[in-house]
Amino acid sequence: MKHLHVTCAIIERDGLVLAAQRSAAMSLPLKWEFPGGKIDPGETPEECLRRELVEEMGVRVRVGESLPASTHRYPTFTVTLYPFVCSIEAGEIVLHEHAAVSWLPVGELRTLDWAEADLPVIESYIAVSVGVGGAVC
Ligand SMILES: Nc1nc2c([nH]c(=O)n2[C@@H]2O[C@H](COP(=O)(O)OP(=O)(O)OP(=O)(O)O)[C@@H](O)[C@H]2O)c(=O)[nH]1
Secondary structure, three states: OEEEEEEEEEEEEOOEEEEEEOOOOOOOOOOEEOOEEEOOOOOOHHHHHHHHHHHHHOOEEEEEEEOOOEEEEOOOEEEEEEEEEEEEEEOOOOOOOOOEEEEEOHHHHHHOOEOHHHHHHHHHHHHHOOOOOOOOO
16 A cells, blocks of 8 residues: 655644644545645655745745654555644745645644544644644643
């Protein structure tokens, strides 16, 4: 089975976190995710994230702390997500691939219909994010 290695950006701004909704035409249609994508050969995860964010949303990001990788087996492929906490360095968001974005307080992240591989990432992020949007129980 195909095993994808994918970076994803947990972008923080003003105490909120960016979630992106996959388009109806993408795999996992209309699921929410953190923007990012497959790591190209020879690329570091950080380089991949910076490239993907320019391609997908037209923004340059500063890549910060990494969170634990999450591996999930979907029916037709397996993905390992490499999450990083990021901030926007330059640019305004213009969606080139996603259907929508939403800026949410940490405490509301769990309300979206996330891609399954993201659920452990969200829990890891909530565990380290006291101070971003306040404590979450
Ligand atoms: N970028 C991103 N991809 C995720 C997340 N969670 C998750 O399961 N994925 C899966 O990881 C893969 C990411 O690859 P990609 O972003 O480069 O690929 P893609 O949307 O163009 O999909 P495609 O290869 O079907 O065209 C997708 O299959 C996506 O469904 C996430 O939070 N961010």
